Amino acid sequence: MNVSRLAAMTWARTLEFLRDRSSLAWNLFVPVIMVVGIGWVFSGPGRPLFTVGVVAEAPIDASLHPFLATKHVHFYKEDDLEGATRKVQRHRIDMLLDLRGKPGRYWVNEDSPKGYMLERLITGSEGPKLERQTATGADIRYVDWLVPGVLGMNMMFSCLLGIGYVIVRYRKSGYLKRLNATPITALEFIVAQLISRLALILLITVAVFVGTNSFLHFRMEGSYVDLFIVTLIGAVSMLSMGLVISARVTSEELAGGLLNLLSMPMMVLSGVFFSVDGAPRVVQKAADLFPLTHLLNAARAIMLDGATLADLAYPLSVLAGMAIVFLALGASVFRWRQS
Amino acid sequence: MILEAVELAKHFNPGRAGTVRAVDGVTFGVREGQCFGLLGPNGAGKSTTIEMLEGILEPTSGSIRYRGEPLDARYRQRIGIQFQSTALQDFLTVRENLRFFGALYEKNAPHDQLIEVCRLKDFLDRDASKLSGGQRQRLLLAIALVGDPEFIFLDEPTTGLDPQARRNFWDLVETIKKRGKTILLTTHYMEEAYVLCDEIAIMDHGKIIARGSPQSLLAEHFSDVVVELPLDALGDRTWPFEIIRSNGSAEIMTSDVNGVMRTLLDEGVSLAQLKVRPRTLEDLFLELTGKELRA
Numbered sequence: 001m002n003v004s005r006l007a008a009m010t011w012a013r014t015l016e017f018l019r020d021r022s023s024l025a026w027n028l029f030v031p032v033i034m035v036v037g038i039g040w041v042f043s044g045p046g047r048p049l050f051t052v053g054v055v056a057e058a059p060i061d062a063s064l065h066p067f068l069a070t071k072h073v074h075f076y077k078e079d080d081l082e083g084a085t086r087k088v089q090r091h092r093i094d095m096l097l098d099l100r101g102k103p104g105r106y107w108v109n110e111d112s113p114k115g116y117m118l119e120r121l122i123t124g125s126e127g128p129k130l131e132r133q134t135a136t137g138a139d140i141r142y143v144d145w146l147v148p149g150v151l152g153m154n155m156m157f158s159c160l161l162g163i164g165y166v167i168v169r170y171r172k173s174g175y176l177k178r179l180n181a182t183p184i185t186a187l188e189f190i191v192a193q194l195i196s197r198l199a200l201i202l203l204i205t206v207a208v209f210v211g212t213n214s215f216l217h218f219r220m221e222g223s224y225v226d227l228f229i230v231t232l233i234g235a236v237s238m239l240s241m242g243l244v245i246s247a248r249v250t251s252e253e254l255a256g257g258l259l260n261l262l263s264m265p266m267m268v269l270s271g272v273f274f275s276v277d278g279a280p281r282v283v284q285k286a287a288d289l290f291p292l293t294h295l296l297n298a299a300r301a302i303m304l305d306g307a308t309l310a311d312l313a314y315p316l317s318v319l320a321g322m323a324i325v326f327l328a329l330g331a332s333v334f335r336w337r338q339s
Numbered sequence: 340m341i342l343e344a345v346e347l348a349k350h351f352n353p354g355r356a357g358t359v360r361a362v363d364g365v366t367f368g369v370r371e372g373q374c375f376g377l378l379g380p381n382g383a384g385k386s387t388t389i390e391m392l393e394g395i396l397e398p399t400s401g402s403i404r405y406r407g408e409p410l411d412a413r414y415r416q417r418i419g420i421q422f423q424s425t426a427l428q429d430f431l432t433v434r435e436n437l438r439f440f441g442a443l444y445e446k447n448a449p450h451d452q453l454i455e456v457c458r459l460k461d462f463l464d465r466d467a468s469k470l471s472g473g474q475r476q477r478l479l480l481a482i483a484l485v486g487d488p489e490f491i492f493l494d495e496p497t498t499g500l501d502p503q504a505r506r507n508f509w510d511l512v513e514t515i516k517k518r519g520k521t522i523l524l525t526t527h528y529m530e531e532a533y534v535l536c537d538e539i540a541i542m543d544h545g546k547i548i549a550r551g552s553p554q555s556l557l558a559e560h561f562s563d564v565v566v567e568l569p570l571d572a573l574g575d576r577t578w579p580f581e582i583i584r585s586n587g588s589a590e591i592m593t594s595d596v597n598g599v600m601r602t603l604l605d606e607g608v609s610l611a612q613l614k615v616r617p618r619t620l621e622d623l624f625l626e627l628t629g630k631e632l633r634a
Contacts, residue, residue, distance in 0.1 A: 008442030012428055012435070019430035173426030180395050181422070181444040182486075183415040337395070 001191070007182050009192030017162075017200055026211045034308055050118055051339035053078035053087065056099040064099050073118070079240065082230040089135040094118055097130070107133040144219040147212070148299040149272035151205050155231070156238050156266060156292050158204070160259050162197045168255040171246075171337065180336035200236050202228075212323055216276050221306030227299060229309060232294030237319045240326030241291060266290045271297075294318045340368035341521050342392065342488060348545075349387050361387040362400065365547035369490075369538075374512070374522040376536035376553075378620075380628050384545040385525050386423075386494065392523065393420050395491050405490075416445055418489035421479045424501075427467045433478050434463045439487055444486030456514055457481040458507075465546035468485060473504030480511060491515065509534055529620035531559045534621040539620075543628045553620055560626060561618040563594040574606050592618075 007189040016025060025147040045094035060077055062069035063230060080097065087093045088107045094114040100316075106122060107116035122130065138315075141293045145146045170176045179189060212218075220227075222301040241262065249255045270292035292313035309316065349362040360510050361510055362384040369375040379385040390396035392403060394410045403410055405417070427436055437454075441447045457477045462470060467478060467510055476496055483491055493512070496504040505528070512535050516522065522583045533553045540550040549556055556612045573582065580599060583590040596615055603610060 005443050008439050012431060012439045015435065016428050016430045024378070037420040170426075174422065174424060175428060177395065178422060178425045178427070180422075181393055181418075182440065183412070183445075184443050269466040 001067055001185070001188055002183075006192050006195075007190050009184060010196045011187060013193060013196040014200065017171055017196070028084045028156070028204055028208070032212060050074065050094045050114055051076070052095040052097060053084045053093045053096045054099060055079070055081050055084065056097075059101075065097070065104065065130075067097075067122050067125045070121060070125070081197065085135055089116075093303040095122075103128060103131050105133050107135050108161055109135050113129075134295075143216055144304060145300065146273065147209075147216070147218050148296050148303060151209060151301065152270070152292055153190060154208070154297045155201055155205055155235055155274045155295075158201050159197065159235055159238035160242040160245070160263055163199070163239050164259050165248035165252065165255055167193065167243070168249050168252055171335075172251055172252060172338075177337045186334050186336065187331060190243060190334060193245070194236070196237055198232070201239075202232065205231060205235075207261055215302060218303065219334045220303050222302035226307075226309050226312075227302045230295065230298045230312065233316060233319045233323065234291060234298070236325065237291040237295070237323040240323045243330035243334075244326050245298060248335045250334065266292045269293070288318075291322050294322075341371040341406060342523070343368040344388070344392060345599070346375075347388065347391060347403065347404050347405070348356070348399050349384075349391060349396065350399045350594055352572050360545050363540070365540075365545070367468045367540050367547060367550060369521060370422055370522055371489075371521050372519055372537050373537040374516055374524060376532040376626065377523065377525045377541035377542065378539055379525075379542035380624075383542040383628075385542050387618060388493060389494055389523065389525055390544065393418065416491045417488055418492065418576060419486055419493060419498050420478075423498060425479055427478075427523045429468060431467055431508045433459055433470070435466050435480065437481060441485045444456035448484055448487040448553065450485070453481045453484055457484070458509060468470075470568040471504075472500050473507065475501060475512065476504070476508060480508075484515070490521045490523070493522060495525050495527060495608050497630070498527060505531070533620050541624065541627055548627050549623070552573045556623060557620070558616055560623055563618065564596060565616050565618060566591040566593060566596060566599050567614040568603075568608070568610075569612050572612070576606065578602070584632050 014298045020042060039191045052073055053074050054064075054068070055078050056064055056074050058069055059063060060075050068075055081096075081098060084093070086098045086106055089111050094108075095118045096152070106119075110116075118133075133229050138225040143245040146151075165174070170179075176189075209218075242259070245255060245258050249258065265286070270290050271287070272292070298307075298312045298319075301312060340418065345366050346364045347362055347366070348360070348364050351359045351361060362549050363512075365384075375390060377385045379384060387396065391398045391627050394403075394414055406412055428439070431439065437450055437459075441450065454463065457480055459474075459477060459481060462474055467475070470478060480493075480496065483493070496512075497508050500508065509531065512524075522535075524532070524535060536553060538550070539556065540547045540549065541556075549560075552557065568589050568591070570584055573589050578591075579602065580591050580593060585591070591599055599612075600610065603613075
């Protein structure tokens with residue numbers, strides 16, 4: 001491989017992308033708008049200071065217990081004690097009350113400052129004393145869970161369209177034929193496309209992450225370096241997938257259809273917005289076929305649970321394996337020109 | 340010979356019924372320093388031939404040798420190609436395109452020289468997608484020359500240009516020829532082939548049907564000249580010579596111009612608008628292929 005040719009091709013492609021202002025704006029601002037919008041919905045002002053789940057047979061009001069009259073606390077009814085306990089463990093709620101028996105019980109997470117405050121309130125309140133239960137776990141907001149999904153989805157579209165659609169456009173316009181008449185090799189061309197797109201995707205993703213994190217303050221239990229490595233491998237895997245689509249296709253319409261065929265199920269099944277944990281097994285198996293699923297699982301494990309690269313051997317090896325298979329397949333069937 | 344094609348053939352869908360023999364065993368050679376023209380009507384096989392010679396299309400059979408050697412990876416470093424229509428990367432200026440394509444070759448022609456020869460100076464920093472037809476063709480020629488090639492393929496380089504831009508382009512090609520470059524040119528314009536080419540090959544149905552210098556081919560096939568008159572001037576009379584009528588004019592092919600003029604004067608035909616011209620490559624083309632080249 002000739003480094004000079006590789007560098008020239010990478011430079012030219014990067015310049016093209018950076019000067020295509022509409023495309024750049026789309027790639028940069030859409031994820032920001034989505035994260036900020038969702039962050040505003042889920043983290044905006046006016047929300048109660050505390051959230052408390054209540055398991056009770058009667059409607060929840062002060063007649064059940066005087067503590068329920070406390071201001072600035074959002075009480076809501078929970079039916080599933082076990083599920084609600086997990087929410088306390090994960091800090092998705094600040095306290096859980098079970099007022100069905102005598103004495104009633106309450107759960108707090110000893111790691112939660114809000115849980116501590118609520119416990120001080122409930123022990124100082126009037127009414128029957130409640131039995132203390134404890135739960136421990138990580139504090140996870142929906143926005144913390146969502147951010148890897150939105151950034152991953154943006155990466156997916158950028159990878160698939162940035163490689164798949166662009167190469168098909170080059171082929172259709174005859175630009176690939178022109179390049180084929182120069183000393184550049186197919187491998188040099190493909191690698192240049194991957195490097196250029198990869199660099200831009202990583203740059204944009206990091207910029208969006210840092211920008212939105214400055215005011216949404218995502219939970220980050222693990223290492224930023226690990227997260228970057230996972231993002232890098234995931235992006236290479238999805239770029240390679242786009243390469244397979246573009247390797248021979250000559251019609252932009254067909255390429256668009258194929259890319260939609262891949263991206264839409266990936267967006268739904270890979271857990272961008274909602275987890276598919278409760279979905280049928282066959283759906284979960286189908287989700288495992290997509291690189292985005294493994295990327296999001298790995299990224300969330302790092303951000304929310306503090307997982308290390310060693311803990312993520314499975315998703316990382318699946319992503320790396322997919323990248324190798326897709327790259328080999330794409331490079332072997334790549335065609336410069338329309339037949 | 341710097342480039343030789345021997346029994347070169349390209350068949351599409353080989354082995355199936357309906358196989359198209361786009362190129363059917365052509366043999367010719369291009370001498371170093373000459374401008375060789377490949378002419379033919381649409382579908383004659385000249386584009387397929389040139390793409391095989393450029394090394395971007397694999398022949399079904401036959402061989403191509405450059406300086407006596409089969410085509411290899413070094414060949415791409417030694418040739419420059421200007422396609423009939425080529426898309427360039429969006430959002431790159433003329434200068435950036437030159438720099439980019441230059442980086443793909445081991446050696447480069449001096450860019451300043453290219454800019455001067457191809458007259459790119461006035462729009463060097465303009466986005467290549469915003470160039471006029473003539474400017475774009477000059478840039479594409481500069482790109483074809485950027486690797487300082489020994490051999491240049493020009494595939495219908497002036498199609499779509501206005502007459503002035505076409506003649507300007509011919510001047511550029513003449514300049515390149517003077518620098519000792521070898522050129523293989525395909526064109527739809529017979530005048531272009533006549534002006535630029537030292538030797539031409541006419542293709543039809545995938546085969547070469549005539550080959551030689553434009554002058555020798557005309558001398559070989561024609562001993563007559565063309566007498567042209569407005570069609571109205573001849574009326575409906577019967578004449579002792581064959582008349583080809585087209586687009587309001589009558590053409591009389593004859594080797595006895597004096598005799599034709601005497602007959603016309605005897606019949607009271609005005610010769611005020613009479614023109615006598617030698618046979619052209621276009622006439623040769625029509626005679627050999629039976630088709631209008633620009634059709």
